[in-house]
Amino acid sequence: MKKALFAVPLSLALLLAGCGTTTTDTGGGTDTGTGGDPISTGTAAEVVTAANAFLATLSTGQQSSVVLTRTESNSTTWSNLPVGAATRNGLALSSLTETQRAAALAVVKAATGTAANEGYDETTQLLAADDVLAGSQSGYGSGLYYLAFLNTPSTTGQWQLQFGGHHLAYNITYNAGAVTGATPKFTGIEPKCWSVTGSTVNVITSGCPAPGTSGSTTTYAPLYQEQQGMVNMLAGLSSTQLASAKLSQTFSDVLLGPGEDGQFPSTKSGLAVSGLSADQKALVLAAIKPWVQDVDDTTAAALLGIYENELDSTYIAYSGSTGLTSTADYVRIDGPSVWIEFVCQNGIVYRSQIHYHTVWRDHTRDYGASFSF
Numbered sequence: 455m456k457k458a459l460f461a462v463p464l465s466l467a468l469l470l471a472g473c474g475t476t477t478t479d480t481g482g483g484t485d486t487g488t489g490g491d492p493i494s495t496g497t498a499a500e501v502v503t504a505a506n507a508f509l510a511t512l513s514t515g516q517q518s519s520v521v522l523t524r525t526e527s528n529s530t531t532w533s534n535l536p537v538g539a540a541t542r543n544g545l546a547l548s549s550l551t552e553t554q555r556a557a558a559l560a561v562v563k564a565a566t567g568t569a570a571n572e573g574y575d576e577t578t579q580l581l582a583a584d585d586v587l588a589g590s591q592s593g594y595g596s597g598l599y600y601l602a603f604l605n606t607p608s609t610t611g612q613w614q615l616q617f618g619g620h621h622l623a624y625n626i627t628y629n630a631g632a633v634t635g636a637t638p639k640f641t642g643i644e645p646k647c648w649s650v651t652g653s654t655v656n657v658i659t660s661g662c663p664a665p666g667t668s669g670s671t672t673t674y675a676p677l678y679q680e681q682q683g684m685v686n687m688l689a690g691l692s693s694t695q696l697a698s699a700k701l702s703q704t705f706s707d708v709l710l711g712p713g714e715d716g717q718f719p720s721t722k723s724g725l726a727v728s729g730l731s732a733d734q735k736a737l738v739l740a741a742i743k744p745w746v747q748d749v750d751d752t753t754a755a756a757l758l759g760i761y762e763n764e765l766d767s768t769y770i771a772y773s774g775s776t777g778l779t780s781t782a783d784y785v786r787i788d789g790p791s792v793w794i795e796f797v798c799q800n801g802i803v804y805r806s807q808i809h810y811h812t813v814w815r816d817h818t819r820d821y822g823a824s825f826s827f
């Protein structure tokens with residue numbers, strides 16, 4: 455396995471690379487139980503069943519650590535940073551027994567999508583990527599992912615599922631047995647792709663092939679569809695359209711990461727999707743799809759339908775180059791509801807490579823529309 459080229463302290467590496475911002479408490483209000491409209495019932499009942507099964511494996515002390523009050527402060531406590539640089543709510547997978555850990559991941563599986571390389575499949579690969587990083591530098595690993603319930607899981611009240619750690623943050627809100635918010639959802643990845651043959655891990659340093667298995671070797675690229683969808687969307691534009699879509703700013707990270715709740719730009723920038731052909735609009739919708747597919751399949755279909763209906767009021771924009779292969783290459787999709795950003799950052803552990811940060815938000819459904827920012 456390839457080792458880090460520069461052994462610098464993690465905190466200094468993050469500072470130099472601008473890997474993200476720390477979580478900021480944005481308020482202390484208690485959730486009143488009100489919220490947005492239901493998106494779908496999705497797998498809400500199955501998630502509650504899995505959550506109760508997990509809670510039954512825990513001690514009383516552990517239960518009090520994983521079930522917290524749903525305040526604005528607790529709801530917005532998530533980050534893309536390694537856990538050593540930003541705390542998370544709940545219990546770490548590393549603190550659980552094998553039985554408890556399996557029950558915890560069953561909750562996540564019930565709440566997430568079933569498409570290949572998306573949803574739960576993508577989630578397990580993101581944790582595996584952190585184990586690859588842990589082979590080169592301390593402070594990473596699949597044990598450093600936390601599960602929390604904000605309010606007691608139920609099919610009658612309002613509660614929020616949080617699961618995340620480095621490069622991953624799920625915030626799914628349920629109310630009265632329905633999903634009312636699947637966002638904010640952060641995903642990132644370093645290394646971008648790697649292969650495993652037997653017990654040998656090889657970080658792929660040139661390009662990033664599609665995930666799959668050939669012979670005894672499996673290639674992992676958890677955000678391959680996200681990157682390809684954005685590249686295909688931009689490749690479908692004419693030179694004139696690309697000129698309209700290009701932003702004058704440069705971006706070292708996503709705009710609406712942790713601590714940036716509700717900070718959507720007041721004016722949409724870039725190219726209006728309303729002026730695109732049917733084929734080009736299909737590429738925009740295809741670019742959105744991999745993010746939406748991370749939540750349970752029924753909710754994903756409902757949200758994708760909402761975003762499709764709003765395409766004519768949606769804008770796409772980019773900065774840097776359109777291949778998404780260089781530091782500061784950046785793409786954004788901004789609709790009445792959907793907000794997706796994808797940015798290429800310089801490598802933190804694998805300094806000769808780039809790595810990806812992405813965020814999926816919803817203008818009106820973040821945290822189930824429970825809070826005003």
